[in-house]
Ligand SMILES: Nc1ncnc2c1ncn2[C@@H]1O[C@H](COP(=O)(O)OP(=O)(O)O)[C@@H](O)[C@H]1O
């Protein structure tokens with residue numbers, strides 16, 4: 001691994017900054033502007049250089065905790081903390097800027113739906129065009145396990161991709177990624193530069209040790225993986241110290257820098273691979289992959305062995321072999337009900353199965369082939 005300390009920041013036109021809960025409400029005792037001041041100054045200086053900024057701010061649960069029984073693990077209480085803490089957090093950020101900011105609250109259900117995703121993108125672009133700072137968080141009040149992203153590291157990467165950002169800066173309570181959790185190992189070493197994210201990198205990343213953080217380093221690596229495949233320079237940095245931001249402004253790497261892909265995935269392919277998740281599965285014969293990858297890139301009901309889950313037109317599905325091997329993620333042109341019907345028709349009365357070729361279940365343009 002290279003130890004690369006310089007960063008070519010001059011070409012950055014747009015960045016996403018993610019701020020962790022420990023920086024917003026370090027003691028779970030309401031919001032504190034102590035650490036936010038340095039981050040706000042960094043945002044102001046970026047904007048004055050013509051760099052557009054989107055902020056992804058965690059901390060609503062931590063900020064609202066002091067109003068409730070903070071020892072409670074009850075989900076409804078956590079959601080109440082988030083709802084109350086969100087206004088306090090937005091007010092704290094707003095006080096630090098002399099330009100307008102805008103609140104965007106999202107769930108994964110919004111991001112994985114293509115139309116809603118486009119609407120989110122367009123809103124972000126419009127806010128940036130008018131000089132308004134978008135401040136994004138997960139809409140914790142309405143989420144359920146099935147609907148949520150669950151951590152703001154992954155959310156920030158999805159937002160960075162949606163915003164077409166040049167860089168994602170994840171501000172945490174630690175200097176970057178170490179080869180093991182430094183809170184548990186005295187001999188842990190900081191990695192300045194990661195050129196490729198693989199199992200070895202994931203093995204270094206542990207969970208959180210803090211009362212307020214979600215996901216620890218693992219979700220930050222997942223976020224980095226999403227972002228670099230979109231061509232986004234990704235950093236994990238220590239948000240507690242102003243030196244971090246001075247270094248970034250000087251084109252120096254203050255933490256861990258993840259190298260972006262030289263040839264990023266196309267916009268729609270990236271979305272289907274890294275933002276959308278499969279709502280159901282279409283099972284095909286074990287010898288199907290060659291056809292999918294090398295022939296028409298299309299799948300018809302004739303090839304379908306089974307349909308699993310409940311999905312609608314436009315949803316993302318997983319195409320997999322009978323033996324379980326995942327082949328592709330794709331947007332479906334059929335809902336699961338009709339697809340089940342078509343697949344049954346093909347099996348029970350092949351001669352009359354005139355519906356079988358009514359159209360491709362998935363179309364070439366919306367397929368992400370998965371590596372075996
Ligand atoms: N290999 C590692 N390198 C650095 N930190 C690690 C590592 N493994 C686990 N961690 C933990 O991840 C924490 C940062 O994640 P988290 O608590 O979720 O913060 P945030 O609120 O900024 O998202 C660190 O404080 C540390 O306890």
Ligand SMILES: N[C@@H](CCC(=O)OP(=O)(O)O)C(=O)O
Nearest residue numbers: 021058059060061151152214
């Ligand atoms: N939506 C949650 C975000 C939780 C979260 O991901 O926290 P963190 O690990 O500190 O970024 C909140 O605002 O509390």
